Amino acid sequence: MLQKREKVLLLRTFQGRTLRIVREHYLRPSVPCNSPLCPQPAVCRNDGKLLSSDVTHYMIPDWKVVQDYLEILEFPELKGIIFMQTACQAVQHQRGRRQYNKLRNLLKDARHDCVLFANEFQQSCYLPRERGESMEKWQSRSIYNAATWYYHHCQDRMPIVMVTEDEEAIQQYGSETEGVFVISFKNYLDNFWPDLKATHELCESILQSRRERENESQESHGKEYPEHLPLEVLEAGIKSGRYIQGTLNVNKHRAQIEAFVRLQGASSKDSGLVSDILIHGMKARNRSIHGDVVVVELLPKNEWKGRTTALGENDGESPSEPMPTGRVVGILQKNWRDYVVTFPSKEEVQSQGKNARKILVTPWDYRIPKIRISTQQAEALQDFRVVVRIDSWESTSMYPSGHFVRVLGRIGDLEGEIATILVENSISVVPFSEAQMCEMPVNTTENPWKVSSEEERERKDLRKTHLVFSIDPRGCEDVDDTLSVRALDNGNLELGVHIADVTHFVTSHSYIDIEARTRATTYYLADRRYDMLPSILSADVCSLLGGVDRYAVSIMWELDKTSYEIKKVWYGRTIIRSAYKLFYEAAQELLDGNVDIVDDIPEFRDMDEKSRQAKLEELLWAIGKLTDIARHIRAKRDRCGALGLEGVEVCIQLDEKKNIHDLIPKQPLEVHETVAECMILANHWVAKKIYESFPRQALLRRHPPPHQEFFSELRECAKAKGFFIDTRSNKALADSLDNANDPNDPIVNWLLRSMATQAMSNALYFSTGSCAEEEFHHYGLALDKYTHFTSPIRRYSDIIVHRLLMAAISKDKKMEIKENLFSNKDLEELCRYINNRNRAAQHSQKQSTELFQCMYFKDKDPETEERCIADGVIYSIRTNGVLVFIPRFGIKGAAYLKNKDGLVISCSPDGHSEWKPGSLQRFQNKITSTTTGGESVTFHLFDHVTVRISVQASRCHSDTIRLEIISNKPYMMPDTELFQQSSLLLKSDLVKEVTRSMEEAQLAQEVKVNVIEKDYQKYCQTKGRSLYTLLEEIRDLALLDVSNSYGI
């Protein structure tokens, strides 16, 4: 019944050139109509999402409406929308992948009442294009034809409104078919949605921007930029090696001047280039925006320039050696997103003068150029953070043009600033929908969740045989992982890792599955988090809480009783009942033999003395054994060169009014490492198993070895202290980092490790079919294969891995399990997406921490406040200043040695600094400031200095911390020593000290839990968590998923 046609696609490239593509095209008698009014749902095969039945009409947007107004069509209030295939394809061809993906997501999203109708595959809807007919006319005609077919298909029972921007189409079709109306988009909104104010504003804003663009292109007063080359020329040029393709990266600190093109794919090999290409100045950037995939032409060598090495915007500093320099000749892929901007103040608007309706707004992200917005609301918007989108950037215009989308919140207001961070990282978290919640299990007092008898038969029951327990941050609700260890009858040991069986509840392609996939991860900001799964799963039926039956996915290893050598491994679904839900500090106390802590463990409270003693002994044995095993496994990895790296983790304490009370670096415990080691072991063994079963479609995680050149700074710094860092292998690096230890200053080792971390590449998820096996290696953990399996509650990667493992052990019995797996190609695309979302999670966490740091110091007088003076360590030398790390707060920042007036720093014999005329001289590991009077002071790497911390406020961007060296001597405060020890080296005393103050803060939080609860509801988070546990969780996350702050 299929008919074959040839379809000629004429694609217009963005330069206006036309490409002719001939495709075979098959027509079918029926395609899904996805309407509840369908007379023959079985024939139409309507097995996907259906339109809702409570609408007054269906709306069919024309191709141009979909292109221009998609963001309005995204409003969930607009219901009953049918997207024609013709319109979707037009979007794909004209607007690129990002816009097309948005459309695809909209169609998939259960919250939006819209469907796709594949009109071009339906034999009565398909119209061949007539000779001489323009693409646009044919598209409108096809959509109209499909609209009338659809109307009749639903037996004329539902009026259809086709919305178009084409006046002729309105004239021609407006009254052709009864029941099918054809009107303009504005008309549609006015008549059908008069009260949906936001859509009217947005529509007006888009129309305005379009009108202005049209006017301008008529006036067209000379070109600001060269035209981009046609796509064919770019592609041929890349092939021949004349041009180079890569992603544009703008230098945040010199956004107007410096950008680099990071080489991509084959480009780097063909061109023989190893370094990035410098793009100097806005002209050479030729309208490309940070993140775009561009095509670059190299300039002749005599025009090459060097990169800047000075701090900040100071001019007149000597740049580095000239490096390959080029100019952008075309853009292959625009990566425009939503941008947060600030409107100019009233005075600035007036100075912008004649074109007062076109306002130049400043993006929050320094790397994005100013954007011209057409609006009459500029004055009303000047105190707010505002979202805009870019529409176009013509060669005649100095700046891109865009339109206003929505207001986020007031500048400087916590909620407005957090919303800014979310938008800037493309994180959108809305409450879980009703459709998604309907898929959730029930667990209430009237209707408690129970283990089903069917699952009881299918699963290995560990409830009576295994002592299972969890170790997590205090108050943790989402317990992903539990542990067990026991002696077997044959004398061997059995180690078990039991992970929440999330995929039992989240079935492939369900609404909740799609939502979790879109979120990809739980986002942890400094003061809040956004969950990947609803709390009924994450904090309840999936969470491996103490004393309740839960489904788990377990790995159990049989170990030799003395050598701990792995003899056997078992994977499978289980039922467990965790006996103890321990918190880290309690587990550590037990490990240290301080049994008094049992009073703080609720499970022990109601026991009589005898059973209490027995149970305690059993638990002590298990924790001790576990730690011993973990040490052993760790030692084995260490021999292969596993890296222990440092990052700075800061805790923020809020007082009752949510003002920041203190910033405290966090402390690790050995028991963290024990748990982490067991998780690493489980991840490693699952990686081996799923790769063995699905060699071309397993999701693994690799950590590429770092580029050697990135290590040069680390080596130089270490040399300054007389240490040699060997970076030839991870083993050599780990060993030499261990040896680079200054007994008088633990910070040195800690800084060196943190530098090593910065030189590392990021660990990445990938599909095994897309990567050669020798590249699977995880450099940081020193493992040949690794994956993420142990946190399915908060990482989507782990959900995929659980499904892979289940398929691997199902022994071909259940084919449908395998059918649900992703193909290599789809998995690779999904991995790229998850990697991208993880970076967004990292950035938003870092940016929110910096926001809190600034709030902590803002409005404090740096001259008088104690907190604003601190000890800092110099960790990098630049031409006009130094980079300083402040251990007490975990802050890193720049301190200038030359100020804006050109004066240089000078220090009196007692250390106090002053600004005087003079000059700076930079050496390898030190910088000397000499005044015209002949006094000089030298700052070396790792010198301790006293810095004053202040906040540089910014209206358009985030505030930043400013550091000023006020003495070249260390700052002596009573607890300096305490903070100097705050590296991994020494634990016990200061851990207790810091923990105690944190716990006090927690108590203060608990009193105020009601107030916070409202906020939690507003941000759809799990309620009732104290700030302390959230922060602990960040650290926990960092330890288990070392990638989070350590780049592994």
Ligand SMILES: [Zn+2]
């Ligand atoms: Zn139908």
